[in-house]
Amino acid sequence: MKKIIIATKNKGKAAEFKAFFNKTGIEAYSLLDVNNQLPEIEETEKTFEGNAALKAEKIADVLGVPVLADDSGLIVDALNGEPGVYSARYAGEPTNDQANIDKVLEKMQAISQEKRTARFICVLALVIPDSETIFCTGYCEGEISSEQAGTNGFGYDPIFIPAGYSITLAQLSSKEKNKISHRSNAIAQLEKWLQNI
Numbered sequence: 451m452k453k454i455i456i457a458t459k460n461k462g463k464a465a466e467f468k469a470f471f472n473k474t475g476i477e478a479y480s481l482l483d484v485n486n487q488l489p490e491i492e493e494t495e496k497t498f499e500g501n502a503a504l505k506a507e508k509i510a511d512v513l514g515v516p517v518l519a520d521d522s523g524l525i526v527d528a529l530n531g532e533p534g535v536y537s538a539r540y541a542g543e544p545t546n547d548q549a550n551i552d553k554v555l556e557k558m559q560a561i562s563q564e565k566r567t568a569r570f571i572c573v574l575a576l577v578i579p580d581s582e583t584i585f586c587t588g589y590c591e592g593e594i595s596s597e598q599a600g601t602n603g604f605g606y607d608p609i610f611i612p613a614g615y616s617i618t619l620a621q622l623s624s625k626e627k628n629k630i631s632h633r634s635n636a637i638a639q640l641e642k643w644l645q646n647i
């Protein structure tokens with residue numbers, strides 16, 4: 451495979467995928483780089499797998515080339531798994547990272563630090579025309595901070611302290627985040643598939 455489209459409009463995700471594919475010699479483009487008229491995709495499924503497949507398949511149908519999609523989110527134990535599959539629109543649409551962070555912190559105000567366990571999940575769907583869809587899943591364990599800190603990364607990074615650290619993902623460099631993130635764990639599995647394609 452020489453070229454892949456990442457079916458995302460999220461700049462933060464696109465940058466993380468490009469950093470990875472740069473090292474493999476596969477050219478990676480996100481939907482932010484593609485000029486074609488592409489359909490708006492409504493994420494109507496109730497699972498990460500469902501939405502990842504939906505995003506990859508719709509774009510692959512139009513472009514006819516290999517497409518990788520990422521559906522990801524934050525799972526907070528004390529919130530019964532919320533925001534989960536609805537992470538991007540937790541505080542409503544259009545997506546607003548700061549409003550989402552504020553909503554999580556607000557709902558967790560009364561929860562003590564030892565009960566603030568959480569994890570990020572990343573489900574990747576790789577669609578290669580005329581072949582079966584491949585799924586890979588990665589996790590990053592950690593906890594929700596009491597206050598937001600840091601400006602790197604995107605999404606919920608400013609309130610997520612990865613296990614074994616005392617600072618948030620948004621206080622780590624992109625290189626450090628990419629060593630431990632749910633996305634890089636999922637990509638590590640994908641790499642094994644890519645070697646055989």
Ligand SMILES: O=c1nc[nH]c2c1ncn2[C@H]1C[C@H](O)[C@@H](COP(=O)(O)OP(=O)(O)OP(=O)(O)O)O1
Pocket residue numbers: 457458459460463493520521522523524537538539545550570603604605606607631633
């Ligand atoms: O590494 C991460 N660091 C912080 N937050 C993250 C991360 N990974 C996912 N998240 C959050 C962002 C968004 O609130 C939701 C993903 O939603 P999700 O629909 O998969 O992505 P999206 O709508 O931003 O872009 P797109 O669908 O075009 O790929 O989880």
Ligand SMILES: [Mg+2]
Pocket residue numbers: 493538
């Ligand atoms: Mg989305």
